[in-house]
Amino acid sequence: MSELAWDEYQRRLREEDAIVFVPVGAVEQHGYHLPLGTDWMMARYMARRVAAKVGGVVAEPIAYGATSQIRTGGGPHRCGTTSLNAETLIALLHDVLVGIGRHGARKIAVIDSHFENRFFLDEACHRAQDTLALRGHEARILKMLYAERINPETMAAVYRGMGDPPGLDLEHGGVLETAMMLYCHPELVDMSRMVDEARPDFPPYDVYPVNPDWVPASGCLSSGRTATREIGELLVEEFVGHVTDAVRSEFR
Numbered sequence: 186m187s188e189l190a191w192d193e194y195q196r197r198l199r200e201e202d203a204i205v206f207v208p209v210g211a212v213e214q215h216g217y218h219l220p221l222g223t224d225w226m227m228a229r230y231m232a233r234r235v236a237a238k239v240g241g242v243v244a245e246p247i248a249y250g251a252t253s254q255i256r257t258g259g260g261p262h263r264c265g266t267t268s269l270n271a272e273t274l275i276a277l278l279h280d281v282l283v284g285i286g287r288h289g290a291r292k293i294a295v296i297d298s299h300f301e302n303r304f305f306l307d308e309a310c311h312r313a314q315d316t317l318a319l320r321g322h323e324a325r326i327l328k329m330l331y332a333e334r335i336n337p338e339t340m341a342a343v344y345r346g347m348g349d350p351p352g353l354d355l356e357h358g359g360v361l362e363t364a365m366m367l368y369c370h371p372e373l374v375d376m377s378r379m380v381d382e383a384r385p386d387f388p389p390y391d392v393y394p395v396n397p398d399w400v401p402a403s404g405c406l407s408s409g410r411t412a413t414r415e416i417g418e419l420l421v422e423e424f425v426g427h428v429t430d431a432v433r434s435e436f437r
């Protein structure tokens with residue numbers, strides 16, 4: 186979107202009925218070996234890949250995301266993790282969606298990459314659709330966490346040879362994200378900085394202020410040591426397929 190002139194963007198919306206993709210991520214620590222922008226860069230990557238398949242336009246990503254939670258993203262306390270509060274995120278995505286819809290986009294796909302965003306993006310989509318409908322615009326909005334589903338065979342391949350796999354609950358900065366970044370943005374991964382730590386054993390509740398001792402020193406909830414580019418390719422291509430299928434079934 187940002188690389189198009191306005192009239193070309195207008196033509197894509199009005200003549201091609203283009204799907205507009207809005208990636209939403211997070212700026213959040215992912216250990217020593219992955220960059221702070223891991224989530225938003227992966228959301229943008231997914232949006233670009235799917236847009237290329239279906240002929241869509243990718244809007245600027247919303248890089249910042251909802252407050253990092255200690256049991257899913259390592260918490261808000263670590264340097265670099267820079268989050269939006271819920272009201273800000275809801276208002277920001279609402280305004281972007283309304284801005285896109287009022288100019289004629291009838292198909293908008295919000296691509297999420299950060300678990301904590303979930304319900305706030307739902308709220309923003311609801312409100313934006315309401316706002317657009319009240320103003321006479323007929324936009325439909327699809328929202329999807331790109332990693333919402335993983336085939337069991339893929340997970341078996343990802344964890345092959347690991348005696349005690351961490352499971353998805355502890356995958357922050359672990360094998361999955363490390364492998365995907367090795368495939369999509371290898372220049373930003375430094376495998377030499379990986380450390381081996383005991384996995385956290387979280388209680389089934391949260392406390393505020395957060396207790397930093399709950400999270401390993403690196404910020405990762407499990408080790409990405411066994412990640413490879415090949416595992417990343419397997420995961421990413423599956424997710425690209427799932428998002429493409431979702432978009433095609435709702436918009437074509």
Ligand SMILES: [Zn+2]
Nearest residue numbers: 223224358362
């Ligand atoms: Zn992440």
